[in-house]
Amino acid sequence: MDRALKLRLETRFGDILRGAVRQRHDETEIRIGAEDVIDTLRSLYDEPGLGFTMLADLAGVDTGTEMQVVYHLWSATTSDWLRVITIGLSRDDPRIPSVTFLWKGAEWMERETYDMFGIIFEGNRDLRRIYMPPDYTSFPLRKDFYLADDAARSPGGGVRHMERTHEPADALPGTRRAGTGA
């Protein structure tokens, strides 16, 4: 838990951050909006006092009400991992600038996030499906994509209300329920 890192981040990015800088165990977490991604990550990468030059992971999250993109960064200047959560992407048309201008390795990570959630990364030269077949129409990791579960009537199946299947015996894999965007 690096308190100095928290101070550095608050002084550098104070106004862009949505919410406080949180720290737990060996992770520091900041939240920004989608429009600040390019500037924030470029500053984190370039500035010698911050120096977060290694992108460890790029993940998409569907919270049910919104979508988020989470970046995990490593720097030689601090003993903490930095987690940058980009909040506020809408579930109907999630768009976020791509970070492939900084790390070419983010291209496939963004492709995977697009394939699983439908988040469009603007600036990614190769945003197509990577896991599912190219003519697949659903985005599997979204919370409104239900797994076919023939044991859904059992207490173990589909605990969360969003994921309760209502016609389990007829649900086929890939079935999307009504009321979702493209």
Next chain:
Amino acid sequence: MSDEPMPGPGKGPADVTTVGSDQPGNKPDALAVRGATAVAEPIVVRNEFWAAANPLAYDGGRPAEITHLADVEASGIATRDDARWSGILEVIPTKADYVLDLLRANSLWPLLSGLACCAIEMMSYATSKNDIDRFGAFPFRASPRQADVLIVAGTLTTKMAGPLLRLWEQMPEPKWCVAMGDCTVSGGRYKRSYSTVEGIDRIMPVDVYVPGCPPRPEGLIYGMMKLQQLIKDRRGHWPERAVGPTVPTGV
């Protein structure tokens, strides 16, 4: 509920063996099934009790056709190469049939079709410690045209199902299929997943199922020896076997 304690194993009045298996006087053959024959009758299950929800699935239920040879075979100019006597003498299986089956069984060349984790155990079964070279099966052919047996080792996903079926169709007869690992037998731990096929018997006929996750190499050796036995006993004849899930609905 009666208040006498339940008799332990081997102590009840109707138990066949009353002595533990490590004690003298134990009769293990008392438990053998009477009347069993060495060569079982093949069970040919036609796909009559299950139909896909989508009428166009599984090729619309039509039987598979190999159109470019159908009229050739119908015209009768082709002959069987099983070295049989023709006509009325055909019913007598010859020593040559037996020899041909022995040849096929003892040099089953698998196709390199390892998909996932079971492929590692298949490689382990092929290498020095569990050597399949002694069964004649070491050459894993890269080309399906040269392979006899397709050991599907690893999870089959919907994206891979097309290429795998194409490989199966490219293999020339006689060919056999071994489903290795839980994922190919029934879907295994990925049964609920959105992108896997629940068992390869949904798309291709299977001769031997080897369960396990992954099955030990010894398990796969046992499965292949069972396959050799099937070949020698001329069971599991390929043109008539069923394709489709063999689990009834409602289960």
Next chain:
Amino acid sequence: MTTTFPPGTHQSADDPNVLLDDDFASYEPIPPYPPRTEREAEFYTLDDGEMYLNLGPQHPSTHGVLRVVLKLDGERVVDIDPVLGYLHRGVEKLCENADYHQTISHLDPLEYISSLFCEWGPVMAYEKLLDVRVPRRAEYIRVLSGELNRIASHELFMGWFALDLGGLTPILWAFIERDEIVEMLAALTGARMLFNYFRIGGVNGDLNHDFMSRLGDWMSRAAGQIDSNTRLLNENEIFVRRASGLGVIDTETALKLCMTGANLRATGVPFDVRRAHPYSVYPELDFDIPTRTEGDSLARYLLRMEEVKQSLRIIDQCLEQLPDGPIMAKLPRLIRPRPGRAWAALEGPRGMYGAYAISDGTDQPFRLKIHDPSFIHLQAVGALLPGHLLADTMAIMASLDPIMGGVDK
């Protein structure tokens, strides 16, 4: 039923009446839909003299089901387009529908060669969510079994790398080594490959007599055996001349491609998560981080073999320093962490394995994102391959050591 044709009746391929399955005239263009992205359009336009070759999902190399579309100019590769997803099993979605304990068994088959590392990352993330301290004995057992798994994985890498360069003996020797180690781990964990051994808060079972006797027996021979295996290849002129200068990456490119592990250390960056961001009991263990600067396949291979030696050192120290104590922290049966997020990363044989777990207070993880090094390294193939010959394609991919289970999740 096999049929034979008497001579004179066989219909040849030139006969227009014969309808073949593969009608060459009607082959669909690759891909059968208009290109949707810039990169796809760039790849799927052919210059003069170029052709496409499809290294289909089934191919003689042993990486697994990976399809690579190569754009070739004669024998030289101009560009490649890897197509993944033939082993995508939906593990992350399945983990969202399973209890925390059940997810551990889902995570084994991701990188099935190094299952323990795939389990370790998420287990560390769950322990962070629960604020649970793992007992020291359990940590030492984790490191011990992890390093054994690392040695087995690197031995297999040696076998596959040599196989893709054409050598048939090293893979047999590699599987002998692997079989011994894996039987040891089976005595400890109960399974040969998908161990399902780590638990949230510790490990499943303590060391037992069978495991310790096998381990002692193997350790007395291990250094010599591994040395002779490695010498077989290091002293082979064909291997050395083919592998050196093959698939060179420089430091800048490797860092931009987010590579980690031996692939990055072969380019000169001494980044090892065990030292850069220590976890478990690695701070108490003494080992080196071998690094090389050439960045070619031979460097990656030599580096992995040196890591095997370092792993043997670590195992020695673990056995000496192993403390007594419980092997599992006290946890309730039903795990319900407080809502929160946790990230954990560790160094496995292929690179940095990571897991990001989000908990929403229920007994199932809300989101589990697995970071897999093979996925990242396969991206590098597109930057490495252009300019090399067709025969080097598989060799370069083998030198980056991808496992398709991890790539496709």
